Amino acid sequence: MHWINFPLLVIMIYSGLRIYRAEQVYAFGLFGWEWFKFFPAGFNDTLELNRRLARGLAFHLNFAWLFTLNGAAYAIYLWRTGEWRGLVPSRRHLGDVVLVVLHDLHLRKEAPPARGTYNEAQRLTYSLVIGLGALAILSGFAIFKPTQLGWLTWALGGYTSARVIHFTVTVLFSLFFVVHVLQVIRAGPRKFMGMINGYELAPKPAGGTAEAGDG
Amino acid sequence: MAEDEELSEDDYRRRSRRSLLVGGLASFAGYRGWRWIQDQPADGNIPQVLRDGHELNEAIWSALFDEDRQARTFSRESASILRVNGRHGIREEIDLDAWQLEVYGPTGERLGTDRLDDIAALPRHEMTIEHKCIEGWAQITNWGGARFRDFMARYADRLPDDISDVYLETPDGQYFVSVDIETMRHDQTLLAYENLGEPIDQLHGAPLRLATPLKYGIKQIKRIGRIHFLTEKGGDYWGQRGYDWYAGL
Numbered sequence: 001m002h003w004i005n006f007p008l009l010v011i012m013i014y015s016g017l018r019i020y021r022a023e024q025v026y027a028f029g030l031f032g033w034e035w036f037k038f039f040p041a042g043f044n045d046t047l048e049l050n051r052r053l054a055r056g057l058a059f060h061l062n063f064a065w066l067f068t069l070n071g072a073a074y075a076i077y078l079w080r081t082g083e084w085r086g087l088v089p090s091r092r093h094l095g096d097v098v099l100v101v102l103h104d105l106h107l108r109k110e111a112p113p114a115r116g117t118y119n120e121a122q123r124l125t126y127s128l129v130i131g132l133g134a135l136a137i138l139s140g141f142a143i144f145k146p147t148q149l150g151w152l153t154w155a156l157g158g159y160t161s162a163r164v165i166h167f168t169v170t171v172l173f174s175l176f177f178v179v180h181v182l183q184v185i186r187a188g189p190r191k192f193m194g195m196i197n198g199y200e201l202a203p204k205p206a207g208g209t210a211e212a213g214d215g
Numbered sequence: 216m217a218e219d220e221e222l223s224e225d226d227y228r229r230r231s232r233r234s235l236l237v238g239g240l241a242s243f244a245g246y247r248g249w250r251w252i253q254d255q256p257a258d259g260n261i262p263q264v265l266r267d268g269h270e271l272n273e274a275i276w277s278a279l280f281d282e283d284r285q286a287r288t289f290s291r292e293s294a295s296i297l298r299v300n301g302r303h304g305i306r307e308e309i310d311l312d313a314w315q316l317e318v319y320g321p322t323g324e325r326l327g328t329d330r331l332d333d334i335a336a337l338p339r340h341e342m343t344i345e346h347k348c349i350e351g352w353a354q355i356t357n358w359g360g361a362r363f364r365d366f367m368a369r370y371a372d373r374l375p376d377d378i379s380d381v382y383l384e385t386p387d388g389q390y391f392v393s394v395d396i397e398t399m400r401h402d403q404t405l406l407a408y409e410n411l412g413e414p415i416d417q418l419h420g421a422p423l424r425l426a427t428p429l430k431y432g433i434k435q436i437k438r439i440g441r442i443h444f445l446t447e448k449g450g451d452y453w454g455q456r457g458y459d460w461y462a463g464l
Contacts, residue, residue: 003238003241007245019351020351022349022350022351023348023350023351023352053349053350054260054261054453054456054457054458055261055457057349057458057459058261058265058266058268058269058457058459059265061268061269061272061459062265062268062269062272065268145276145463145464146286146345146347146464147284147286147287147428147429147464148276148279148280148281148284148463148464150284150286150287153287154287158287159345159347159353160353163351
């Protein structure tokens with residue numbers, strides 16, 4: 001389900017960009033300055049986003065169902081297997097997030113305390129990303145059917161607000177993706193194999209060949 | 216999976232090989248699937264399977280359609296004159312005094328001709344709604360006019376019961392839309408002749424246009440010249456050019 005997400009999200013974001021191109025109004029501003037306008041002309045030309053609204057919509061509105069179904073399947077999987085317990089950060093250990101970040105930035109030598117498959121920063125990030133996925137779907141439906149699902153659009157602050165949320169979620173997703181891939185590269189090929197086959201080699205304490213930890 | 220499970224190096228290799236093979240095959244299947252979509256014959260300017268998807272979406276949302284659900288309304292003060300976006304079918308100005316509306320039944324028989332006075336004689340309704348463009352922008356505006364439902368009632372005795380769609384086109388036939396009857400019968404679907412209390416100007420569709428917050432702007436045809444009551448879907452300018460025929464909100 002994790003791997004299905006990758007092509008689905010690529011298609012959703014790409015077709016979403018073609019839709020956004022038809023009316024590009026968002027810019028990132030801070031302290032009264034416009035820092036970045038979404039998007040510069042070169043970006044639109046390179047990615048062939050111009051005049052592709054109908055095609056963008058056709059892909060976006062069809063693959064949205066696949067993305068939603070995959071997300072629902074993943075949520076059910078987490079719940080039925082109890083794996084959500086390994087993913088949800090605990091309030092007690094939340095302080096570890098700082099230690100992980102300091103360690104990763106090479107500002108702190110000692111490795112943060114291990115706690116299951118994921119460290120506390122991973123738990124927090126992955127939980128937030130799953131939340132973002134849910135928000136992407138909800139805000140998407142709020143934009144798609146603002147009258148038939150009027151309660152949803154209302155809950156997200158109205159049509160215009162739902163669109164801003166939907167766009168912001170996409171930007172955050174993209175940022176997460178960049179950091180996520182960098183972290184996997186940094187973790188090395190052995191970890192990546194572990195992501196694919198579900199096993200990871202760990203040195204056996206008493207010597208010998210190999211032992212599998214949980215991947 | 217079990218933690219600290221003992222695996223021989225051979226076992227690990229075998230499993231890794233199998234995983235890579237499965238991953239490779241899955242990637243290849245994904246690529247083939249993508250090509251399969253791209254190579255589909257076009258239906259209304261998009262790949263057939265995506266058109267089928269639009270129709271599946273339409274089946275879902277027209278089944279869920281609740282005629283009592285109203286689009287959100289706003290205060291009259293927040294309304295402004297709508298931005299002009301499409302000029303198909305209204306590029307030349309027309310003589311408004313000479314304008315008339317022709318009405319046809321499903322077999323193409325002419326049911327009658329209306330003038331603006333006939334429409335204005337129907338009960339007048341006003342609404343301040345958020346107009347939504349399929350391109351993404353939205354703007355609050357105000358329309359005044361007659362409910363399409365009331366207009367249709369004038370022809371009810373000469374229409375069969377199984378009317379499913381209404382086809383509307385500009386006098387020159389350059390722009391045309393087809394809209395489902397459930398939307399056309401809705402409270403908030405107007406044959407509008409006023410915008411913010413003033414007669415609609417030529418660029419916004421004078422003398423009579425369709426106004427409904429239940430559809431994107433592409434369906435809200437300006438300067439209606441002919442109306443056909445149909446028992447099946449009619450032509451649709453943007454539907455034939457790759458957009459979703461339903462375009463419901």
